[in-house]
Amino acid sequence: MPLPKIELNPAATDLPAFHRFSHRAMATVFEIFIVCDDFHYAEQAAHAAFTELYFIEMELSRYVPGSDISRINTLPPNRILQIGHYAFECLNACKTLHTQTNGTFDVSVGAVLDCWRQAGKKGQVPDEAELAAAKQKTGLARLDLDEATHTVCLTGEHAILIDLGGYGKGYAVDRLAELLDEWSIEHALVHGGTSSVLGRGDLQPGHGWPVSLSLPEAGQAFATSALRNRALNGSGLQKGQHIIDPRTGEPTTSQCAAWAATSKAGIGDALSTAFMIMSPPEVEAFCAANPDVQAMLILDENPGDDVNHKIRQFGAWLQPAPSI
């Protein structure tokens, strides 16, 4: 299978020291852009990063047999399971983010999401009994973690279905950027499927990595930003996906797209998902309480509305002015 094609702006990237490396992982394409005079060194660094990405995916993907997440998803309650450090770090962070977002970010709603997906394929809503059974497999609070032994134990009576889809890509982007740091690569952008992006250093000296935010349906940029040691994550419903409100187990219709800007792509991944579900005042309160976080929302209002009326931004964006 060829890699999904991601178009870059040739005017922005036509620099002799700009190098681009792509790799398929986590059901999408990851890319690393490096500004460095030595192509060979940049290529080896990217290769080392993609090798690391392979191992991360092997531990985090619910679709990989033998991954820690697969092992947790087949774990009966009240058993102890030793897991790897990547999965432990992710689950620990996801539990914290679950609390911080008042339950709007929850990696344990996979079973409910599957129900809606399956029914959606047939143009239906899920059967109530199926949905009730799926809800029994949720509940991040039931996942007991012990750092000293890196073990998990599931409390309650039912199995759980964890899907790190809302965190794993961002976590991997952060880890890859750390690895490039170890390689003394100062100027790099790492992204997972364009939805989790972290920029380190600059594309052009002093200007960070220019990125744009577009409306899901139009693909037209309405804002730009520059990432310098900064992450930007996006979520949206453009592909007919559902985002489930973990508080109700129902699909939400609050926003049609949301972005979170933070210092870590993992956190941003979770927050952009949570911002799809929170009401705009909740997002505003979250950003007020967390000055490191900025949010951009596209409200799901009448299609005919002026697009500027649909945009809400919270927190201190460096280049906030939406421009169409």
Next chain:
Amino acid sequence: MAATNQPPVEAGNKINRRQFVQTSAAAGAGLVLSPNLLRASFFNQSDNLNVAIIGVGAQGQVLLSACLKIPNIRFKAVCDIWEDYNLKRAYNLLKKYRHDVTAYVDHQDMLAQEKDLDAVIIASPDFWHARHAVDCLGAGLNVYLEKEMSNTLEGARQIVQAAKKSDKLLQIGHQRRSNPWYLHSYHKLVKEANALGTITTVNGQWNRSVQPDNGWPVKYAIPPAILRKYGYDNMHQHRNWRWYKGKGGGPIVDLGSHQIDIYNWFIGTQPRAVMASGGTDYYDKNTHEWYDTVLATYEYETENGIVRAFYQTITTNSNQGYHEVFMGDQGALVVSESAGKNGIYREPSAPEWDKWVELGYLNAPVAPAAPVATGAVLDVRETVPPPKYTMPVQFNDPYHKPHLENFFNSIRGKETLNCPVEIGYETAVTVLKVNEAVASGRRLTFKPEEFVA
């Protein structure tokens, strides 16, 4: 020596006694223990094994990660000459798991200092294996040694001699020997059900995409004096030792060895001859002394006749990845560590396999949808694919974990090794001859006594 592989107890996850007691006690009493009480009974100090690892590069990190998912394994020492990078990384990981671990650059220092080790895992480059394994066995330790046993037969023989002198265990890291898919394939399908009939031909491959040479973070380069002390001309050679003569054996050894080991196991003997074609066709010969492309054909003589077994490893295209196919006059078995490929196909003329489906050795193929009844004799449609039987095996663990568990449980006296040194030696002899065959351009024969050190 006969294979000592044990059939899987159950297809799938074994439930150990402690876990069984844990759950049944909790269920029986109708009470639920807190996670921390469950943890206290899960970890059993009397089962603890103190372990060291030598070599924490790519493969060592895979083994380390698998070990950290096995109960009651405590790392006391980690050893690697790349102090500022791999050693530090492994040490930091073990500290996160609260292991009371010490880091060493030199394995002799480690053996001199660490006095309560039970076992050592060796995942250093192949040309260090003999020295590391002989020294660890000499220090009275059980050893898990990554394949290939050595880059030379002389090195492999030294290891066999050291193992014979020692009363400790030596497991060679052909991890498929403990993989539930392979154990089921061999014991249930090939042997008991004889589902393939007479095996006539084997096909196998491990194909990989083009990769750049391994680099290294510039600020963490190993000082030249250290590199020289441990046998490397420079950092590039250290990071790419698998390609260098005198250090590794190239892809046929790195990759092929795992699968050719399975050829010997399933066919039940060692080959009598090999022909091979190969070369450094694509990469720079200065940095890729060993062959980037190898196609080899073995001949085996069995009591049921001749078996011809082809194997290829290429490093310029990953098409179809890695797997082995065993073909007999009644069926074909596709088996791979990558479980999605596994399947078994009955020849149209072979007896039905209903019995093996009933016994739970095979899952029946998914039947194609029946046509709507119209009175027609046949529904004409796209070509019917051959029926694919699958294996009712659940394996939901990292690839190397069962083989490491088999090693640790053998130390505890609960199991016997699935890949003792005699088997590892037979495989080393089988595989190392391929490079010789490529160089000579001739058909080379094996004498039966060559397979005994």
